Amino acid sequence: MKIAISGKGGVGKTTLAGVLTYYLAEKGNRVIAVDADPDANLASALGIDSTGIIPIAGMESLIEERTGAKPGTSGSFFKINPKVDDLPEKLWIEKGNIRLMVMGTVKKGGAGCICPESTLLKNLISHLVLFRNEVVILDMEAGIEHLGRAVASSVDVLIVVVEPGKRSIETAKHIKSLAEDIGIKNVSVVGNKIRKKSDEEFIIENLNGMQVLGFLPFDETLVESDITGIPVLEKYSKEAGKILDGIK
Numbered sequence: 001m002k003i004a005i006s007g008k009g010g011v012g013k014t015t016l017a018g019v020l021t022y023y024l025a026e027k028g029n030r031v032i033a034v035d036a037d038p039d040a041n042l043a044s045a046l047g048i049d050s051t052g053i054i055p056i057a058g059m060e061s062l063i064e065e066r067t068g069a070k071p072g073t074s075g076s077f078f079k080i081n082p083k084v085d086d087l088p089e090k091l092w093i094e095k096g097n098i099r100l101m102v103m104g105t106v107k108k109g110g111a112g113c114i115c116p117e118s119t120l121l122k123n124l125i126s127h128l129v130l131f132r133n134e135v136v137i138l139d140m141e142a143g144i145e146h147l148g149r150a151v152a153s154s155v156d157v158l159i160v161v162v163e164p165g166k167r168s169i170e171t172a173k174h175i176k177s178l179a180e181d182i183g184i185k186n187v188s189v190v191g192n193k194i195r196k197k198s199d200e201e202f203i204i205e206n207l208n209g210m211q212v213l214g215f216l217p218f219d220e221t222l223v224e225s226d227i228t229g230i231p232v233l234e235k236y237s238k239e240a241g242k243i244l245d246g247i248k
Contacts, residue, residue, distance in 0.1 A: 002155045012192035040055060046098060063117050071115070082123055087124060
C-alpha cells in the first residue's frame with residue numbers, strides 16, 4: 001500500500017501520517033514513513049529522536065555525487081535519473097517496523113524547481129513508491145510537487161486532511177484538481193480536529209461528494225505530545241483501522 005497525505009498547513013497531515021504509520025507497523029507491516037513536509041515533524045510524532053537528522057535535501061555531497069552537480073546550481077547539466085536504489089537502507093532511521101526518511105526542502109526555486117536536489121528527491125520518492133515492497137506513507141507539503149506522473153498513478157490513495165473551515169475545504173478541492181491533472185484517481189479526505197458532530201457534517205456537506213474515509217478528534221494530548229516528544233498515536237487505532245478499511 002502506498003499512501004500520500006496532503007492538505008493545508010496546520011490541519012494535521014503529520015498527525016495522520018503518524019497515526020497510520022504506527023497502526024500499520026503495530027500490525028506487523030514494514031512501513032517506510034517519508035517526511036516530505038518542510039516542517040519535518042514526523043520523527044517527533046513517531047517518538048524518534050530527531051537530533052542530528054540531516055534532511056536528504058541538505059546532503060550536498062550525496063546530491064553532487066549522484067547527480068554530478070552541486071545543489072543550488074539550477075540550469076547546469078546534471079543526471080536526471082541518478083542512482084537511488086541503494087539509498088533507503090543507508091539513509092532511513094529504524095524504529096521497530098518503521099523506517100523514517102526525512103526528505104527536507106529544496107530552498108532554491110521551490111520544491112518543483114529543475115535542480116539537482118529536487119531531481120534526487122523525486123527519483124528517490126519514485127523508487128520508494130514504484131519498486132519497494134514495504135508500505136509507504138508520504139507526509140507531503142500542501143502541494144504535490146514531489147509527485148511525478150509515474151508515482152501519482154501508482155499511489156493507492158491521496159488523502160487530503162481537512163479541518164472544519166472554509167479555507168481548508170477550498171485547499172482540499174484545489175489539491176484534488178491538481179491530483180487529477182497528474183493521474184491520481186483516488187483522492188479521499190480525512191477530517192481532523194473534530195469537536196462535535198456538526199464539524200463532521202460541515203466537512204461532508206462542503207466537499208462536493210469527495211469520499212470521507214474517517215475523522216480524528218480534537219485532542220489536547222496531541223499538543224502535549226508534540227511538546228514532550230512522547231507519541232500518543234496508539235489512542236487512535238480504531239480510527240486508523242476505519243480509515244484504512246475505506247481505501248478502495
